[in-house]
Amino acid sequence: MALFGTKTVPDEEVGLLQPSVGEAGNDRAKRPLSLAATTITATLVGFLVGCVVSLYVFGQYDSETSALKAVVGRQTYPLNFLVVGDWGREGEFNQTMVAEQMGRVGRQLKINFVVSVGDNFYQAGLKGPNDPKFQNSFSKVYTARSLQTPWYSVLGNHDYLGDTLLQIGDALTKKDNRWFCDRSYLLKHNLCGPSHTGHCHKFVEFFFIDTTPFVDKYWSPEQKRTFDWRGIGHRQTYLDTQLEKLNSGLSSSSATWKIVIGHHTIRSLGRHGDTHEMVKQVLPILEKLKVDMYLNGHDHCLEHIKREDSTVHFVTSGAGSKSFQGLRQGKPEDGLQFGYDGQGFISVSMAAQDLRIDFHDALGHKLHQLTLHK
Numbered sequence: 001m002a003l004f005g006t007k008t009v010p011d012e013e014v015g016l017l018q019p020s021v022g023e024a025g026n027d028r029a030k031r032p033l034s035l036a037a038t039t040i041t042a043t044l045v046g047f048l049v050g051c052v053v054s055l056y057v058f059g060q061y062d063s064e065t066s067a068l069k070a071v072v073g074r075q076t077y078p079l080n081f082l083v084v085g086d087w088g089r090e091g092e093f094n095q096t097m098v099a100e101q102m103g104r105v106g107r108q109l110k111i112n113f114v115v116s117v118g119d120n121f122y123q124a125g126l127k128g129p130n131d132p133k134f135q136n137s138f139s140k141v142y143t144a145r146s147l148q149t150p151w152y153s154v155l156g157n158h159d160y161l162g163d164t165l166l167q168i169g170d171a172l173t174k175k176d177n178r179w180f181c182d183r184s185y186l187l188k189h190n191l192c193g194p195s196h197t198g199h200c201h202k203f204v205e206f207f208f209i210d211t212t213p214f215v216d217k218y219w220s221p222e223q224k225r226t227f228d229w230r231g232i233g234h235r236q237t238y239l240d241t242q243l244e245k246l247n248s249g250l251s252s253s254s255a256t257w258k259i260v261i262g263h264h265t266i267r268s269l270g271r272h273g274d275t276h277e278m279v280k281q282v283l284p285i286l287e288k289l290k291v292d293m294y295l296n297g298h299d300h301c302l303e304h305i306k307r308e309d310s311t312v313h314f315v316t317s318g319a320g321s322k323s324f325q326g327l328r329q330g331k332p333e334d335g336l337q338f339g340y341d342g343q344g345f346i347s348v349s350m351a352a353q354d355l356r357i358d359f360h361d362a363l364g365h366k367l368h369q370l371t372l373h374k
């Protein structure tokens with residue numbers, strides 16, 4: 001699968017479509033065994049060897065090249081990407097408006113990729129390989145040139161109501177080579193600027209995790225909807241394995257920034273609120289292993305939560321289409337730093353010492369900015 005390999009890259013966008021990111025991304029993540037042939041470090045190989053014995057691997061690759069850097073204000077950020085969630089409604093509920101603004105911001109920032117935090121296709125995922133929703137909700141909506149980059153996606157609970165194996169398989173990537181979706185995987189990107197010479201030791205690691213199987217009510221006998229759990233095997237074994245991989249991946253990581261990405265909330269003041277299973281099982285690992293940020297969707301709003309009792313920043317970007325479902329201010333201890341109960345997305349710009357997030361609405365307004373420094 002030669003992602004982007006046959007694409008003509010327009011001059012002004014050189015650097016957006018980085019064949020090494022796309023090819024490496026999909027090929028290596030899907031076929032971790034082929035990794036031995038690639039130039040990754042010994043520690044990463046070690047992590048990988050641990051992974052390949054499991055069905056539920058964290059895929060793995062690095063993306064060393066980043067030819068074109070975006071300059072925002074006076075700061076240069078070697079890595080820029082957008083995060084959108086809860087979007088696939090065939091353009092309805094302002095999905096198309098959000099997509100247009102993503103295109104505009106994506107062009108300005110010269111984004112490296114897009115992250116989708118799940119609930120990719122409403123109401124019930126994709127039915128099968130010929131479900132027109134894939135085109136109508138994805139290919140025909142995110143048409144801006146700047147969005148023709150890899151889309152790193154996870155599954156949401158609504159995706160689990162359809163054919164999950166289709167979403168994480170190769171068939172969709174053949175239809176639209178931007179598409180990359182898997183249950184849990186690791187994405188690494190270097191953060192050395194264009195003036196850096198020699199080996200780059202500053203990088204970010206993104207741990208994508210599969211949150212839907214954690215939620216008890218989806219497994220309840222009273223549950224009327226049918227979830228497609230094929231490929232999961234025994235639930236508790238699956239969850240334990242995933243937690244173990246996350247724990248060992250984070251423990252052995254020497255990344256400057258560690259970011260975990262999943263569909264469900266951990267902390268949220270939106271309609272769904274906190275996901276208790278995640279608070280209990282995932283959050284302690286994030287805190288113990290000093291994860292900087294957890295990025296999620298599920299609640300159809302934009303939020304930044306930073307509580308006194310936790311070191312982790314919680315950022316929700318689940319406002320890719322249907323929104324306006326309510327957002328509480330909460331009590332001071334709930335730590336809501338910013339919230340917007342409407343459609344939009346976020347852009348993330350990263351350098352070795354800086355992380356910047358801008359919150360954007362569907363009309364092109366920048367609502368809020370969050371900056372973190374190392």
Ligand SMILES: *[C@@H]1O[C@H](CO)[C@@H](O)[C@H](O)[C@H]1NC(C)=O
Pocket residue numbers: 093094322323324342343362363
């Ligand atoms: C679309 O966005 C506009 C502007 O934010 C908003 O007023 C309108 O209610 C939105 N429509 C829907 C269906 O959410």
